[in-house]
Amino acid sequence: MKILILCALYQEAAPLIRKLELKKADGRHGIDIYIKDDVMLGIIGTGPVRAAAGTAVLLERIGSDSQILISYGSSAFLREFQPDSASSYTGVLFQLNKITNADSDRTFYPDMIWNTGLPEAEGFTGSRIMYSTDPGMQNMPGSARTASERPSETGTADVRADTQRAAVRQNSPILYDMESAAIYQAGAMFLRPDQMMFLRFVSDDGSGEKVTPKLLEELSTGCAGEAAQIVRGLEENFSRKEHQSSILCNEPGTSHGSKFDKTKPPAESEQLQQTCGDFNGQECRASLRDDDSPQDELRHLVSDLHCSKTMELELQQYLRYAQLAGIDWRSVVDSFYRTGDLPSADRVHGKTILRRIEESILR
Template identity: 30%
Template sequence: MIIVLCALYPEAEPVIKKLSLKQDKADRFYKKYCNNDNSICLYITGPGPINAATAASYALAENKTDIDDIQIVNFGSCAFLDGNLKPSGICLCSKIVNIDSGRTFYPDMLLKSSLDEATIVTGSRIYEKKFENGKDESLVSNNEGRTLQESFLEKTVPFLYDMEAAAIYEAASHFIGPHQMHFLKYITDEGDGRITPEIVRTRAQESQDDVVEYLKSLELLADNLAVSELSDGLLSIQDRLIEDLHASFTMQHQIHQLLRYADIAGIDFEKILTKLYDDGKLPCRDKRQGLKVLEEVRAYIDGSTEATE
């Protein structure tokens, strides 16, 4: 099942029409739109971190019987902050920063995509720029008074700003893992106040084909994961990893999901483990070290690190 979360109806409207989603009027708390078999359900959360976190928790609690197979997609508008190149289309967010707490999160990029990657910064205020002496200065700052640019901005990838992504990630992480969360954003403004519902709707319309293609690919991946069973060989690897990583219950679940994905994607998991054992990273001393090594395993699987390095 795929749960799509949009802050505003103008963001969601083109996707609702493209996928022929129908409103579920039985839901008393949110505007909810589903396809015929309820494999895709879209919720209008309302803007801001509190609304976003509440809606994410509600949607996951409502569908808790299928929690292991749920994928969350946060789709919506954002402001462009900085970067070498301003994306013209939709972006897949590989890094999320909560400007209020300074915490950083990394969704697992298990679904291969040709979309541009970006970092998104989430705050509780609308992003604006003010102009003093010909210089742009962000009105948004973190709890230490540092501006967004001073605190987080690196020029290597586009930096975006919204009011929902980090809140959805933090709320959803109580129910599901990083491999079950996806953040798709399109740019409507640069904090200059020149944004209207029509601009939001038009940019969403321009992005709808990429979003629908991503959702269909994600649906196929989710279906494959739902029916996949680990072979005896992979079950043996799973048991060995659980022991050598000193894995908690949550880590055990993540190991299982990563093995399922690797199996479907045709990834040579034994090659990954051989390198980790050869490098002396496995077995681990304790769970703390195990968490770090598990992140390395995930990086090998999502393609951000090569097992032959």
């Protein structure tokens, strides 16, 4: 499962479920789940606590396969803070570039690496439904009103700064919801900032009007097409990347980062066994079986050299480098088996052989 979509309410999710042709699957902990291929959508409920818990439950379930989390849902446009903004954003889908937890004042920045084509907005997340006329909102951290009402310390400069700030704000509406910051915070325990995307359509302008389930679904229906396109675009992108990666892995005798090739992107592999994952087992070894896995291969070599832990780490670094640089270390090792130097008699002799392996690789 590569793409996880999170929605607070079924009415928000339903149009997207239809667009992406997702099918209901077994839920867990009261979270309804819909799945197709590499896309999973979960309805996690409203409010920051349920949002954080639902995010964690689903990301834990998906595990390391998850490549991106998309939070999709409704929000209020806080007109009170931006009286000069466009007359109505209702029904417009935004991507959040900045999310502030209104309760804790903490601000989070998802990486904006994908060109979704959506207008962008700043998001505020609170733990209760709020209206822009609420007294509590006047002190909301970072609000335009708060900033402009801050006592000026340096006179005219602040007026100019406020003008510039207003210009920045003009292009970035402020939206209010009850989940984004919580999803980001919970998601950050599993994912990187570039792996989280927040899409919010505007359902009202925070003036207190009633948003009915029917209206919510209607508004979501108007935005689900754009959201579905983004999901499909990401899906296509991830599968292409995976395909390229598998092609690289299957090239016999090469590795992900073969010698000084700048065109090949670094892969996520960490261990020697992973970077050596293309071993094709054709070489003839005296004591290592042809069907040895790279892990077995390393283990046998460590054993035959009588390696201490330090020697093992050293050997691992030599082989990792050799593999990446396209140096045929297996021929080097084979030659020691052929001459009878491997398996070595003891650790002292093993150290000598290790030095000779090093020299052969680094010469």
